[in-house]
Amino acid sequence: MGPENDGAKDEGVCVLSEAAKTVATVRVALPFHLRNLARVEGDVLLEVSAPVTIRAVLDALEERYPMLRGTIREYETGKRRAFLRFFACEEDWSLESPDKLLPDAVTSGREPLLILGAIAGG
């Protein structure tokens, strides 16, 4: 197992595997507007080299879909945009370090990395 069950909700499902140390196929669920920008339907599948972190997944996403560059992370700082949130295995990863290893359920493609727009308004 990888480092101490990082981000895992359920030790039996969302834990790190050996696969996370090499290349993983990660499923990313984008919000409506970003799917339209990228011209994709449904989830996006990305090959991500280990270590599989949110930073690595977003790097791969922006490399494949450069029209998304700047829409999830700010251009210069790389910080998550304020009204977007990241979820993995039903846990909020938005405030976690972008370099924290994602759980096995995500790195194995069983669970998506969810990118959500905050509900704002009235």
Next chain:
Amino acid sequence: MSGVRVLVGTHKGAFVLNSDGKRKDWAVSGPFFAGWEIYHVKGSPVDPDRIYASQTSGWFGQLIQRSDDGGKTWHQPGLPNEAIPAPGPPAALPNRFVYDSSAETGKPLTTHQWYDGTQHPWEFKRVWHIEPSLTEADTVYAGVEDAALFKSTDGGENWKELSGLRGHGTGPQWQPGAGGMGLHTILLDPTDPKRIYIAISAAGAFRTNDGGVTWKPINKGLRSQYIPDPNAEVGHCVHHLAMHRSRPDVLFMQKHWDVMRTDDAGESWREVSGNLPTDFGFAIDVHAHEPETLYVVPIKSDSEHYPVDGKLRVYRSRTGGNEWEPLAKGLPEKDCYVNVLRDAMAVDTLDDCGIYFGTTGGQVYASADSGDSWAPIVRDLPAVLSVEVQTLN
């Protein structure tokens, strides 16, 4: 057969309206970028099929879109929609607007005045206005919030700030208006590619004579009683500027309050509000063939952003200001409480000049007879943020 293309930016997408030279029947296409705020859409005078759009969102930030086929299809400049990009860093960064504070090309200017009088960091928020070059299809300017001017020479693929504007000295005194500190007006001199006028809310008007390297505030004669020094060099809430291409020394201004005019390229301004029922407003434009004929839409007050008495009226002056006539034929006579925003009026260049404006109620009105009569060419769009017109041959 001539035709007209009207480019409409709204609170929830962009629309393209097409008609022949009669301007009677209109085809509406869109929404493009549905659900996004489209602050401005404008076509290149050099290549009318080249159109730029500013697409923005509180969630996802700022995007620049470009069409090369007259608004039928769109892409981010340098980023083909369907292509799998080549490995390595991208050559095009069309949405990257980074203030230049380097010692080499800019000045380390990092703050402006905040609402409470303290200094506040410059923070990019969005592109308010896009102004394609009059002579180069790949050259385009962008006015942004927090106020700065950017330029692209590769069709919007990459942007560089003309930092002399923020760095010329008065930047720390600039303060945002209620709608933000946006650079909203860019006028290019058709006779001198190095001369550019810009306007900022709420800093004022500025001019460069050297292509954007150095800038000068041009606000002498403006009087704004809502600021500590009514005659200050900067700090005036200029809402919009207009110019006739045959007379680039003559500018007209809709200020927060007051309609103003300069005949010496902004060195001095005088008020031409004359008999307007109220001189508050946002939009102002000039007839395509009559440099002394101008149009405004008077708005009741800065506390009540709607027309006087619920009657939507365009006012026209054929004397360069001071003497104004209401234009009402075809416009709502009662119960109309919309606003017309600063970039939401434009003219075509057909022989009988067409005048167009959009409202926050989602109507776009057009006149094919210089304002004598009006009709809605589309209604029930989202709130209109901008209207631009292309006259097609």
